[in-house]
Amino acid sequence: MTALNAVGETAKVTPFTLGIDVEPKISKCEKIVASGSEVRFKLFPVESGNFTVGADVELYDSSDCSGSPVPKSAKSVKVEVAVEIVGLIADGGQELAGSAWQAFLAF
Numbered sequence: 001m002t003a004l005n006a007v008g009e010t011a012k013v014t015p016f017t018l019g020i021d022v023e024p025k026i027s028k029c030e031k032i033v034a035s036g037s038e039v040r041f042k043l044f045p046v047e048s049g050n051f052t053v054g055a056d057v058e059l060y061d062s063s064d065c066s067g068s069p070v071p072k073s074a075k076s077v078k079v080e081v082a083v084e085i086v087g088l089i090a091d092g093g094q095e096l097a098g099s100a101w102q103a104f105l106a107f
Helices: 085-106
Strands: 010-016 020-023 042-045 049-060 077-083
Touching: 020 049, 042 077
Parallel strands: none
Antiparallel strands: 010 049, 020 042, 049 077
16 A cells, blocks of 8 residues: 555556556546545566566546646556466466376376
């Protein structure tokens, strides 16, 4: 969780990263509430490694994110993500090999 030092009624969040696909590409218009607002994204790694995943937050004075964003909207938010695809592939390969062996024995 990150506190944003900016004002507005609503917000749109746009994630950014390399090596990881993100869905959705941009959030829908979200209402900002005093106790905290939360926006979730799904991350789909396309390669192994350590990546920075960030999000740009645009704040709006309107209830539907129309008009121009508040000047000097909130700063970008960033986190580090570690992805080990080799481990995922190895686990899947072992499962596939086990299934193939069982099919061979049944044959």
